[in-house]
Structure formats: structure tokens, C-alpha cells
Amino acid sequence: METKKAHVSKEKVESVKKLADQLKKHKTIMILSIKSLPSQQFQKMKKELRGKANISVAKKSTVIRAIEQAKLEGIERLVEQIKEDCAIAVSNDDAFQLAAWFTDNRSPVSAKEGQEVEEDITINEGPTELVPGPVISELGALGLQVMVEDGKITIRKAKVVLKKGDKVNANAASILMKLGVKPFMVGITPTAVYDAQEKKVYVGIKIDKKKAREDLLISHGKAIGFALKINYVCKDIIGRLLAKANSQANALNKLKPAENAVQTQN
Numbered sequence: 001m002e003t004k005k006a007h008v009s010k011e012k013v014e015s016v017k018k019l020a021d022q023l024k025k026h027k028t029i030m031i032l033s034i035k036s037l038p039s040q041q042f043q044k045m046k047k048e049l050r051g052k053a054n055i056s057v058a059k060k061s062t063v064i065r066a067i068e069q070a071k072l073e074g075i076e077r078l079v080e081q082i083k084e085d086c087a088i089a090v091s092n093d094d095a096f097q098l099a100a101w102f103t104d105n106r107s108p109v110s111a112k113e114g115q116e117v118e119e120d121i122t123i124n125e126g127p128t129e130l131v132p133g134p135v136i137s138e139l140g141a142l143g144l145q146v147m148v149e150d151g152k153i154t155i156r157k158a159k160v161v162l163k164k165g166d167k168v169n170a171n172a173a174s175i176l177m178k179l180g181v182k183p184f185m186v187g188i189t190p191t192a193v194y195d196a197q198e199k200k201v202y203v204g205i206k207i208d209k210k211k212a213r214e215d216l217l218i219s220h221g222k223a224i225g226f227a228l229k230i231n232y233v234c235k236d237i238i239g240r241l242l243a244k245a246n247s248q249a250n251a252l253n254k255l256k257p258a259e260n261a262v263q264t265q266n
Helices: 010-025 039-048 060-070 076-081 095-104 135-141 170-178 209-229 238-253 257-265
Strands: 028-033 053-056 086-091 107-109 121-123 146-149 152-155 159-162 184-186 189-195 200-203
Touching: 010 053, 010 060, 010 086, 028 053, 028 076, 028 095, 060 076, 060 086, 076 189, 076 200, 086 095, 095 189, 121 170, 135 146, 135 152, 135 170, 159 170, 209 238
Parallel strands: none
Antiparallel strands: 028 086, 028 189, 053 086, 107 184, 121 159, 146 152, 189 200
16 A cells, blocks of 8 residues: 655745754754743844844744754754744844843733742732722731731731742732732743754753842852951952951050060960
8 A cells, every 4th residue: 555645735845944944044043932922022022133033933843844954963952842832043143142132021920820930929018009908808818917007008027928839829819919019020931042153952041140140249259258268369359358457457556565465475
């Protein structure tokens, strides 16, 4: 018996070829998650990226065939990262700069019932615009301590109302919305990138410049403290060491002659 070949439309063949040609012409190929992203926001981001990157949405099978057809060295691992609700971007910009742009352009949104919490959600203490009524019981159900001041409800103490991994319930979603808390971020999320120059696939890239800066400042402070403790001499520390020595010298000068003599002998 003859094996029948699956019929592939001309349009599909052309779309695969077009995407494969794009992949071969760019140094950065990025798989993006667009899950839960509103169409209006997606179109806005595409427009803002003109000249920097070209984003296209295609069926999973089309993207896989295009990658296979492009035959780029080391790109095979990228296929594993292609899921539903994804898009593909091509660019000649640096992959990590592009990933940082996507992080910077995420928008806060309200919580919806059933969503999984990505990070602990805290309701801070302080006044609200809520007036007393049934909402007091709703706040209490979340473990919040409240009081009434000037006809408005005030949160007495900050509390984590949902922990990472929890599912948002109806009451929590309602209260967060009433308080104006938008704990989730929506946008385009890079999941993997292929660097044509390095011929490597990088997975799980997440560039958060704000957090990276905070981490660097904390590490810098710890390094300065450690260097001062062990009297490590370098251009970044010498001024502080001299100030420390001057302070200690002044303290010695204030001692009584007898105490100063004892200190000198030690």
C-alpha cells in the first residue's frame, strides 16, 4: 500500500520559509511568553520595538519547523522552550539588553481569582479610602487588624495576606482591588534566547535592573565593612582607613596621661 503524504498548504510552507529566513539573518532569536497579555498591550509593545526587534506570533508547529529549516548551529535546545501562548522575536540587539527592555515594560494588574501568587503579597499598614461596613468582615477574613479613623478604615498592622504559591481566592481578589493593590505584572516574558554569535541557547533569562542594583549596593556595603575590619588597603578603602585611624588617635589624645601610658605599653 502507498503511504499518503500529509497535505501542507502553500501558505504554511511560505510562512515557515519566511520565518526561517528571518532566523538566519539575525543574531538574537528569543522565545517569548505572551500568556494573559492583552492584545492591545501586545500591539503597543510591538510598535515600540520597531527598528529594534521584530515579534511574530505563529503556531507552535510553524516555529519548530522554521527553526529546523534554519539549521543554525546549537539552536536545537530552543525547540524545547516553545510552548503554547508564545511568540518569537528576532533582533540584532544584545539579547540581555532586549530582555531588560521587556522587564522594564511590564505593567501592574489586579489579582484575579484562581491566579497563582508569584511573590508574597503584603497589605501595608495605614489609612485607606474604605468606609466602615461589611468590608470590615472581609478584611478580618484575611487576618487584617483594622480600626476606624475619621470615618475611614485604617489598617493597623502590615500583613502578608497571600504567600508565594498560594491561589488567589475570591475574597482576597476583591479586597486587593478595593485597596487599589495590583500585585501581578503583565507583559512579554523572555523564556529562552539563542545567540547566533556564541551559538548557544540561554534559558530562564530574567533581567531585573532595579533588583540587580539593590543587590550590588548590598554586596558593596558588605565588602566595604569587611575590608575595614581586616584593614585591607586599596584606593576605595584608604580614605576610610585614614579617617578611622584619625578617630582612634583623637580618642587616645583625650585619655588621661596615666591611661595613655598604659595604652602605649599595650
